[in-house]
Amino acid sequence: MNANLQNSSTREIVATTPGVPATDGDGVRMTRVIGSHELNMLDPFLLLDAFESDRPQDYIGGFPSHPHRGFETVTYLLAGRMRHKDNAGNEGVIEPGGVQWMTAGKGIIHSEMPEQENGLLMGFQLWVNLPASAKMTEPGYQEYPPAETPLEVRDNGTEVRVIAGTTSEGTVGVVRNEYVHPTYLDVSLPAGQSFTQPVNRKDTTFLFVIDGQLETGTQGTQLGRRMLGVLGEGSEVEVNSATGSRFLLVSAQPLNEPVARGGPFVMNTKEEIMQAFDDYKHNRF
Numbered sequence: 001m002n003a004n005l006q007n008s009s010t011r012e013i014v015a016t017t018p019g020v021p022a023t024d025g026d027g028v029r030m031t032r033v034i035g036s037h038e039l040n041m042l043d044p045f046l047l048l049d050a051f052e053s054d055r056p057q058d059y060i061g062g063f064p065s066h067p068h069r070g071f072e073t074v075t076y077l078l079a080g081r082m083r084h085k086d087n088a089g090n091e092g093v094i095e096p097g098g099v100q101w102m103t104a105g106k107g108i109i110h111s112e113m114p115e116q117e118n119g120l121l122m123g124f125q126l127w128v129n130l131p132a133s134a135k136m137t138e139p140g141y142q143e144y145p146p147a148e149t150p151l152e153v154r155d156n157g158t159e160v161r162v163i164a165g166t167t168s169e170g171t172v173g174v175v176r177n178e179y180v181h182p183t184y185l186d187v188s189l190p191a192g193q194s195f196t197q198p199v200n201r202k203d204t205t206f207l208f209v210i211d212g213q214l215e216t217g218t219q220g221t222q223l224g225r226r227m228l229g230v231l232g233e234g235s236e237v238e239v240n241s242a243t244g245s246r247f248l249l250v251s252a253q254p255l256n257e258p259v260a261r262g263g264p265f266v267m268n269t270k271e272e273i274m275q276a277f278d279d280y281k282h283n284r285f
């Protein structure tokens with residue numbers, strides 16, 4: 001092994017994917033970046049869907065009533081609005097720069113529908129796994145409008161929306177999560193500037209380029225628009241961009257537990273998945 005790489009704490013890209021086109025809900029077209037045959041999961045991340053369309057027929061059907069159990073869904077919008085409603089009477093609208101971090105826990109039934117009939121809808125839904133000990137916890141929300149999600153503005157013009165985690169300049173995100181201690185940043189990096197973020201050495205960490213192109217790692221490996229880059233082990237992420245770039249930086253502690261999937265349910269065993277389907281069928285959610 002190269003001694004420099006071995007000693008380096010700067011993370012390098014070890015895999016990339018553009019994701020695969022997918023349709024979910026009632027005909028919503030998206031790119032499935034994590035959770036497809038190309039990249040099944042990145043423990044603890046089970047799924048990442050990227051939405052970006054100004055064609056109403058791509059999103060107008062939304063996601064009518066459906067259940068979840070055993071993990072968390074994180075909805076973050078860049079453009080457009082989504083209304084959610086659940087079977088416990090909770091309801092709200094997610095707006096650009098706002099976030100909904102929903103702990104489905106033992107079970108929730110909800111709908112997620114576009115709050116618009118035309119225009120651009122753009123954003124992400126990330127599924128974050130729960131440890132076995134918390135899969136059947138009570139459902140809960142951490143939901144913040146744009147005005148309550150910190151936006152760090154640096155002297156060099158870099159803007160960082162801090163959903164979760166702490167930046168190198170000390171801005172603390174709004175979401176609390178003691179299961180996997182996530183970092184979730186939306187970074188807008190001006191041309192010619194650089195950005196560094198400390199991360200736990202063993203965390204699972206990825207970058208997703210929203211716009212522009214970036215260079216990362218000691219080799220300046222390029223990552224283009226709409227590409228996901230999985231980062232190898234290390235204690236720091238370093239990003240430069242000659243042209244300017246906007247990207248997500250997401251990091252969390254892996255759970256290293258068995259994963260059993262069944263559509264909207266993610267548990268540890270097949271038996272627990274069968275139980276989830278049975279509970280849903282018999283209105284025990």
Ligand code: FE2
Pocket residue numbers: 063066068073110112
């Ligand atoms: Fe959902």
